[in-house]
Amino acid sequence: MIAGFLLTAYAALSLIVTTSLSSPKPIIIDTDIYSDVDDVGSLAVANVLHNCGLADLRGVVINERSKYGALAANTINTYFLNGDIPIGAIRPLSDDTFFDKYRYLDSLGSAQDNSITIISIGFLTNIAELLESPPDQHSSSNGRELISSKVKELVVMGGTYPAGWEFNFGGLDPASTKAVVENWPANVAITYSGAELGGGIYSGYLLPTHSPPNSPILAAYQWYVGRGSTVRESWDPVTTLYGILGLDGFQKLGFKAPLVFANSIGYNSVLDNGTNSWVYDSKVTNQHWLELADGVTNSTVSFLLDQFLVHNPLDSRCI
């Protein structure tokens, strides 16, 4: 079954060998890394592309109140020889009273204008708080001003498109979802990766046979999926892949662009319970949601993701 899957994927990908690289794209990943293993897959994607020069992972921020989140993220970063990447968390680690917004303020404050891509693969709790943050000892600008000046794009795994209910939006903190979706600065792009996109793309097929034996990626997928399988939906890894490579960056890996914007105009609308729907409005052009490009199948993207999940940390090539 795996062999057939690989052949199909190879045929669809039209693999071209190319190594032309550009400057690394600065990103921050905001992850819940507790409710599903696909956050682990996302950090693998980000670390591999960081090590091969396509991404500059400036920080990881945990958006779930768990004392294990930061440890898990650091384990993955360290496995990929990136243990020095800063990690922010909601603190105290076992309480619910304080968000480590310093990590955002520090990363954004020191960044060039219009340069940072924030990749949100969990709840929007932290970003909502950042939007409302006043100036403090870490920044003379408030959070909204920092976002407007420093952030190039917010990429969000959340919602269903063109309409529906999804866990990141409605499961734990729909008030923060609504705050971010409704108040995101109009001058900064926001791109949504919906449940319907990553939910159709499975990854982890190659983990048991192609992983280094000490891989925490393999261990995480084995423990989470269970019953002898390591295959899981790819909501967060697909989102992260777009967040780093955009629509056109896949060519740097030798691949045809697998994702396109499904819309050219309009905005996301969210109800109090997190249910979202797309409103078509020609006056709004900074918001999009993603879909597969014509001729691209779920297995095409599955194959690409698996290359990152099994990547040897000592191999500095992208794939």
Ligand SMILES: [Ca+2]
């Ligand atoms: Ca997640």
